[in-house]
Amino acid sequence: AQSVTQLDSHVSVSEGTPVLLRCNYSSSYSPSLFWYVQHPNKGLQLLLKYTSAATLVKGINGFEAEFKKSETSFHLTKPSAHMSDAAEYFCVGKTSYDKVIFGPGTSLSVIP
Amino acid sequence: EAQVTQNPRYLITVTGKKLTVTCSQNMNHEYMSWYRQDPGLGLRQIYYSMNVEVTDKGDVPEGYKVSRKEKRNFPLILESPSPNQTSLYFCASSAGQSNTEAFFGQGTRLTVV
Numbered sequence: 001a002q003s004v005t006q007l008d009s010h011v012s013v014s015e016g017t018p019v020l021l022r023c024n025y026s027s028s029y030s031p032s033l034f035w036y037v038q039h040p041n042k043g044l045q046l047l048l049k050y051t052s053a054a055t056l057v058k059g060i061n062g063f064e065a066e067f068k069k070s071e072t073s074f075h076l077t078k079p080s081a082h083m084s085d086a087a088e089y090f091c092v093g094k095t096s097y098d099k100v101i102f103g104p105g106t107s108l109s110v111i112p
Numbered sequence: 113e114a115q116v117t118q119n120p121r122y123l124i125t126v127t128g129k130k131l132t133v134t135c136s137q138n139m140n141h142e143y144m145s146w147y148r149q150d151p152g153l154g155l156r157q158i159y160y161s162m163n164v165e166v167t168d169k170g171d172v173p174e175g176y177k178v179s180r181k182e183k184r185n186f187p188l189i190l191e192s193p194s195p196n197q198t199s200l201y202f203c204a205s206s207a208g209q210s211n212t213e214a215f216f217g218q219g220t221r222l223t224v225v
Contacts, residue, residue, distance in 0.1 A: 032211045043202065044216040051211035090155070092214070100145065100204070100214055104154040 002027045004093045006103040014111045019078040021106045023065075023091030026072065033074045034092040035065055038105075044090065050074060061085070086110045114139050118203050118217035125193055125224055133188045133220050135203030141215075142208040144186040145170065146178065148199040149219075155202065161186055162208070193224040 007022040025031055035047040048059025055067045061084075065076045074091060091103040116137045125131050137144065145160035147170075157170030161180040175197055177189040186205075190197060200221050206214040 034213055036216075043218040044204075046213050046215075049211075049213050094206075094211070094214075099160075100157070100206075102147075102155040102157075 002031070002093060002095050002099070002101050004091050004101050004103040006089075006091050006106045008106050009104065010107045010109070012109040012111060013081045015083055016080050019063075019076070019081045019085065019108065021076040021089050021091075021108065023074045023076065023103055024072050025074060025091075025093050027093060027095060032094040033065075033067065034094070035059065035063070035074075035076050036090045036092060038088040038090065040087070047076070047089075081108075081110045083110050083112065114215065116203055116205050116215050116217040118201075118220050120220060121218060122221050123223070125222070127194055127224055128192050131190050131193060131222075133190075133201060133203075133222070135186045135188065135217060136184050137186075137203075137205040137215065138184065139205060139207070139215065140183065141205035142183070143214075144180070144203065144205045145214075146176070146186070146188045147202045147204065148172065148197075149202060150199050158188070158201075193222075195224045198222060198224050 003026045005024045033050040036044040038044050047063050048057045050057050050067045058064045063078045089106045093101045119134045142163045146158040147155040149155045156172045158176050159178040161167045202219050203217040204214040206212050
């Protein structure tokens with residue numbers, strides 16, 4: 001069975017410090033992987049996606065993620081956190097049968 | 113502009129009163145789905161549809177119905193809402209390929225009293 005795990009339910013960083021949000025997947029197939037962000041009382045916005053073209057993927061707002069097949073990971077990073085990055089982040093997988101699998105989400109807090 | 117539109121955004125209703133949440137997409141996507149989001153439980157899939165007249169249960173389908181008579185519309189129907197269906201609901205659509213992202217509506221916050 002396919003699954004997506006986000007190892008931290010909550011991450012807190014200081015403004016200007018790096019952000020690391022962890023995601024691991026389990027899939028019998030080569031998955032497509034995505035990171036979405038949800039700001040309070042808003043819908044989900046796509047940050048970036050991995051679709052097997054390049055293992056390091058750059059997204060919007062300075063975020064990037066690296067697909068590591070050996071570690072079955074797709075961690076999201078940003079060199080320097082901004083207050084506006086405070087939100088809920090979801091790692092999402094899609095299998096070859098097009099079923100979308102959500103991770104449980106990581107809440108990011110940014111301390112001034 | 114490519115978008116998924118849900119209506120209403122907010123709804124308060126009483127137990128047992130049938131309601132429909134509409135979802136429409138303008139991207140000619142084959143795949144559409146409904147999710148509910150609850151604190152501590154993340155997003156859970158209710159139903160999905162891979163094309164017109166093709167629907168299937170997700171992880172939490174009990175108490176919900178859907179229909180897919182046209183490609184662009186995928187309404188969520190609660191025949192007899194109960195308080196445990198109080199939640200934030202999202203509709204999403206995507207093209208048929210696995211490497212394409214899902215587009216989400218803005219959400220519908222439903223309260224059943």
